[in-house]
Amino acid sequence: MNGESSMFVLIALTVITAATPLVFAAIGELVTERSGVLNLGVEGMMLTGAVFSFLCIHVTGNAFLSLLVGIFAGMVMALLFGFLTLTLQASQVATGLALTIFGTGVSALVGQSLIGVAYEGLPKIAIPVLSELPTVGPLLFQHDALVYLSWLLVPAVAIFLKRTRPGLVLRSVGDSHDAAHALGYRVVRVRYIATLFGGGCSGLAGAYLSMAYAPMWVENMSAGRGWIALALVVFAVWQPGWVLFGAYLFGGITILQLHGQGIGINVPSQLMSMLPYLTTIVVLVLISLDQGRVRRNAPAAIGQVFRPTT
Amino acid sequence: MIQLKKRANPSVLMGYLAPVIALGMTLVAGFLLFAVLGVPIGEAFKAYFIEPVSDLYGLAELGVKAAPLIMIAAALSLGFRAGIWNIGAEGQLILGGICGGAVALAFYEVEAFYVLPLMCLAGIAGGMAWAAIPALLRTTVNANEILTSLMLTYVASLLLSFLVHGPLRDPDGFNFPESRLFHDAATLPLVLSGTRLHIGAPIAILVALLAWVLLSRTLLGFALRVNGDAPKAARHTGFGQGQLVWFSLLFTGAMAGLAGLFEVAGPIGQLNPVISPGYGFTAIIVAFLGRLHPVGVVFAGLVMALSYLGGENAQIALNMPLAVTGVFQGMLLFFLLAADVLIHYRIVFGQERRA
Numbered sequence: 001m002n003g004e005s006s007m008f009v010l011i012a013l014t015v016i017t018a019a020t021p022l023v024f025a026a027i028g029e030l031v032t033e034r035s036g037v038l039n040l041g042v043e044g045m046m047l048t049g050a051v052f053s054f055l056c057i058h059v060t061g062n063a064f065l066s067l068l069v070g071i072f073a074g075m076v077m078a079l080l081f082g083f084l085t086l087t088l089q090a091s092q093v094a095t096g097l098a099l100t101i102f103g104t105g106v107s108a109l110v111g112q113s114l115i116g117v118a119y120e121g122l123p124k125i126a127i128p129v130l131s132e133l134p135t136v137g138p139l140l141f142q143h144d145a146l147v148y149l150s151w152l153l154v155p156a157v158a159i160f161l162k163r164t165r166p167g168l169v170l171r172s173v174g175d176s177h178d179a180a181h182a183l184g185y186r187v188v189r190v191r192y193i194a195t196l197f198g199g200g201c202s203g204l205a206g207a208y209l210s211m212a213y214a215p216m217w218v219e220n221m222s223a224g225r226g227w228i229a230l231a232l233v234v235f236a237v238w239q240p241g242w243v244l245f246g247a248y249l250f251g252g253i254t255i256l257q258l259h260g261q262g263i264g265i266n267v268p269s270q271l272m273s274m275l276p277y278l279t280t281i282v283v284l285v286l287i288s289l290d291q292g293r294v295r296r297n298a299p300a301a302i303g304q305v306f307r308p309t310t
Numbered sequence: 311m312i313q314l315k316k317r318a319n320p321s322v323l324m325g326y327l328a329p330v331i332a333l334g335m336t337l338v339a340g341f342l343l344f345a346v347l348g349v350p351i352g353e354a355f356k357a358y359f360i361e362p363v364s365d366l367y368g369l370a371e372l373g374v375k376a377a378p379l380i381m382i383a384a385a386l387s388l389g390f391r392a393g394i395w396n397i398g399a400e401g402q403l404i405l406g407g408i409c410g411g412a413v414a415l416a417f418y419e420v421e422a423f424y425v426l427p428l429m430c431l432a433g434i435a436g437g438m439a440w441a442a443i444p445a446l447l448r449t450t451v452n453a454n455e456i457l458t459s460l461m462l463t464y465v466a467s468l469l470l471s472f473l474v475h476g477p478l479r480d481p482d483g484f485n486f487p488e489s490r491l492f493h494d495a496a497t498l499p500l501v502l503s504g505t506r507l508h509i510g511a512p513i514a515i516l517v518a519l520l521a522w523v524l525l526s527r528t529l530l531g532f533a534l535r536v537n538g539d540a541p542k543a544a545r546h547t548g549f550g551q552g553q554l555v556w557f558s559l560l561f562t563g564a565m566a567g568l569a570g571l572f573e574v575a576g577p578i579g580q581l582n583p584v585i586s587p588g589y590g591f592t593a594i595i596v597a598f599l600g601r602l603h604p605v606g607v608v609f610a611g612l613v614m615a616l617s618y619l620g621g622e623n624a625q626i627a628l629n630m631p632l633a634v635t636g637v638f639q640g641m642l643l644f645f646l647l648a649a650d651v652l653i654h655y656r657i658v659f660g661q662e663r664r665a
Binding site: 017040044080083089090091093094095097098101102103104105106108109112219224225230231234268270271273274276277280281284285288291292 | 314395397443451452455461462465468471476493576591594595598626631633636637647648651
């Protein structure tokens with residue numbers, strides 16, 4: 001491998017690690033939103049997933065168990081959200097904000113004892129034979145398990161939503177809960193499942209941050225990634241494939257910010273750190289320009305409270 | 311089996327009781343939390359609720375903390391009623407601090423009466439400018455104001471960090487990321503000598519009154535109230551959706567900006583990298599706890615101010631992590647949202663017999 005292509009591979013690898021948590025959080029929220037539920041608590045669910053998985057790896061040393069704990073933590077938070085918005089029919093916007101405030105507080109409290117604790121990061125799994133290929137090998141076949149999982153999850157969700165019966169039911173619940181209810185589908189149950197899936201994905205995204213990306217616990221370490229994931233779902237006009245594209249785009253921007261000085265961009269670090277947030281705004285504006293496209297693809301019943309008539 | 315039965319009419323009583331129920335439940339949950347953390351309940355109660363306000367200085371501090379919360383939440387509740395979700399008040403607060411603070415530093419050598427009013431205007435303008443961005447994007451391309459206003463909060467705090475590390479840093483400050491200390495002419499007059507209670511506190515009450523008059527006595531207030539429930543009907547009041555969005559965001563931006571200026575010209579007295587412990591976010595909880603009503607917000611603001619003071623005191627007295635405050639605030643909002651269900655529904659235990 002010559003120097004130039006190895007430099008390219010190194011940068012591409014960091015882009016992939018930066019994008020992976022966004023893929024998980026956004027694809028989970030996409031499923032939640034397709035069922036008609038807007039959960040603004042992604043940031044809070046990510047932080048709880050991050051802190052509890054890191055706590056588990058610190059105590060047990062078992063990476064697999066820790067990832068499960070991260071998923072579970074996100075799901076518990078999502079269950080709380082579901083109980084308030086689906087069972088008690090509280091406002092989804094307000095409850096989502098509460099989830100983020102609560103998750104930020106809980107994670108800071110739990111993480112108090114984890115500051116400064118070291119972890120070597122998730123092990124890389126090299127796929128035999130393929131990982132030996134020049135350039136392509138290290139680029140695609142020498143990652144930790146979660147990167148592979150993120151690549152599998154996106155097409156799996158796409159197929160589920162588009163080609164399976166439960167996927168169709170989920171979409172119909174998100175587009176018109178009254179019609180779905182009239183057809184005999186269990187609107188609230190479907191939404192609970194979709195919300196829990198979203199919570200699990202956000203928890204996993206957080207676990208990836210603390211166990212692979214960082215890997216350590218820092219208070220508030222998601223730094224707005226949960227909100228960026230929410231914007232990514234809009235950017236993707238609720239289509240899974242575009243989530244993957246958007247997440248890698250943002251991963252690239254995050255890396256540009258980290259390595260800006262290294263590649264000769266002489267701008268103060270704080271201004272470079274604004275890039276992901278400013279890009280999110282620009283991207284939202286660009287996507288919103290085509291309102292017809294947004295309206296055609298947005299779940300019609302998103303954010304609406306379902307009150308069963310009978 | 312627990313069932314929800316819809317009430318024929320929303321319960322007015324429950325509207326007032328829900329915040330009380332939520333506070334009670336938060337207390338119970340809080341004591342459980344302390345029990346888990348191994349803190350004696352009596353001591354925790356004393357540290358959180360009694361000690362911080364047991365003397366005049368403590369009571370004044372309550373006012374210092376409540377002032378920004380009340381100012382921002384009173385303005386927020388107008389927008390929230392209209393279904394316009396400006397959740398970037400924290401960023402607007404920071405911009406107000408930056409702009410007002412920059413004026414103070416620009417007039418560093420000047421000790422004149424007009425410096426402070428000029429700072430206030432700059433603070434208001436800064437907050438409004440920051441809020442104008444999501445308003446513009448919402449009204450022109452229909453970009454979601456929740457996401458844009460929140461993204462701008464991150465940008466604002468990075469901007470503040472950049473400025474105090476660079477252009478606005480104290481030239482004689484040994485490279486600490488702080489500006490010069492403001493002159494007396496650029497700091498807020500105190501209401502109560504010997505304490506830190508500044509004129510921001512009475513102004514916050516005035517803002518709440520102003521918001522109350524706006525909401526209950528003007529056509530604009532009526533349009534805001536209608537817009538939350540029926541946006542199409544609101545158009546018949548003569549105010550378009552766009553105008554309501556602009557008003558809600560600019561008003562909150564102005565108040566948040568002023569609150570930010572009050573922080574840097576009051577308790578802090580200079581610009582540093584962190585000028586707010588999250589007042590802009592906590593104000594969201596204050597707005598809900600105060601029933602999206604400017605007068606209710608005053609009481610709610612005092613309650614949440616106590617949660618900050620209690621958190622700080624418990625950190626010193628009991629060595630409790632400061633993060634507990636955030637947990638409390640989040641729990642309170644959860645319980646409140648849950649208790650609100652009682653406004654529209656009765657809870658029925660067991661299966662009710664069908665007629």
